[in-house]
Amino acid sequence: NAGVTQTPKFQVLKTGQSMTLQCAQDMNHNSMYWYRQDPGMGLRLIYYSASEGTTDKGEVPNGYNVSRLNKREFSLRLESAAPSQTSVYFCASRGAGVWKAFFGQGTRLTVV
Amino acid sequence: DQQVKQNSPSLSVQEGRISILNCDYTNSMFDYFLWYKKYPAEGPTFLISISSIKDKNEDGRFTVFLNKSAKHLSLHIVPSQPGDSAVYFCAASGSNDYKLSFGAGTTVTVRA
Numbered sequence: 001n002a003g004v005t006q007t008p009k010f011q012v013l014k015t016g017q018s019m020t021l022q023c024a025q026d027m028n029h030n031s032m033y034w035y036r037q038d039p040g041m042g043l044r045l046i047y048y049s050a051s052e053g054t055t056d057k058g059e060v061p062n063g064y065n066v067s068r069l070n071k072r073e074f075s076l077r078l079e080s081a082a083p084s085q086t087s088v089y090f091c092a093s094r095g096a097g098v099w100k101a102f103f104g105q106g107t108r109l110t111v112v
Numbered sequence: 113d114q115q116v117k118q119n120s121p122s123l124s125v126q127e128g129r130i131s132i133l134n135c136d137y138t139n140s141m142f143d144y145f146l147w148y149k150k151y152p153a154e155g156p157t158f159l160i161s162i163s164s165i166k167d168k169n170e171d172g173r174f175t176v177f178l179n180k181s182a183k184h185l186s187l188h189i190v191p192s193q194p195g196d197s198a199v200y201f202c203a204a205s206g207s208n209d210y211k212l213s214f215g216a217g218t219t220v221t222v223r224a
Contacts, residue, residue: 004155031210033212035214040121040216041216042114042118042201042214042215042216042217043156043201043203043214043217044214045211045212045213045214048210048211050210056210058211090155090156092155092212094210094212099144099146099161099163099205100146100158100161101158101212102158103148103155103156103157104155105153105154105155106153106154106155
């Protein structure tokens with residue numbers, strides 16, 4: 001089982017460039033999440049999707065957009081990257097009625 | 113405003129001794145609590161959880177204690193082993209909430 005797969009693993013962007021981080025899960029989970037991890041800040045929720053067809057803002061949504069393409073896939077888009085978006089991004093998924101979430105390996109993004 | 117707080121950024125403990133990690137929360141609607149472990153360059157992995165109807169949950173060397181009146185939980189690791197060196201995140205969720213909120217994390221170093 002692959003679990004939660006994120007692509008790419010590493011990315012360097014120039015300020016103002018755009019990109020999409022991809023996430024797919026093969027556990028038939030309803031809910032999916034995007035977090036960013038920064039030193040001293042822990043994991044902060046950017047956006048989440050409670051179920052296919054719905055998305056909601058988390059704690060730090062500014063500068064990001066998301067798409068829940070289908071039940072398996074949840075993508076995160078940076079329309080105009082800024083140095084403040086340099087971070088490690090994690091995708092996670094959670095099944096209905098289950099409390100624990102499963103995480104992907106992360107995407108390390110650097111914006112220069 | 114962070115609703116889950118881990119006020120100790122780091123903890124150093126000798127191999128074989130007990131590690132105690134603390135977590136405080138502010139949202140009284142939280143009723144399910146989880147601990148995650150994270151190694152460098154990997155995604156967080158689930159460690160142990162507790163629901164608000166319990167005050168203790170044990171799994172091998174790991175025990176989580178919940179004090180609802182104080183809005184406080186702790187993770188005990190006994191005995192600590194070198195492989196326990198990692199970042200530990202406390203997380204919380206409410207029954208009617210799809211979001212999972214995380215603390216800033218505590219870096220545990222187990223000394224030989």
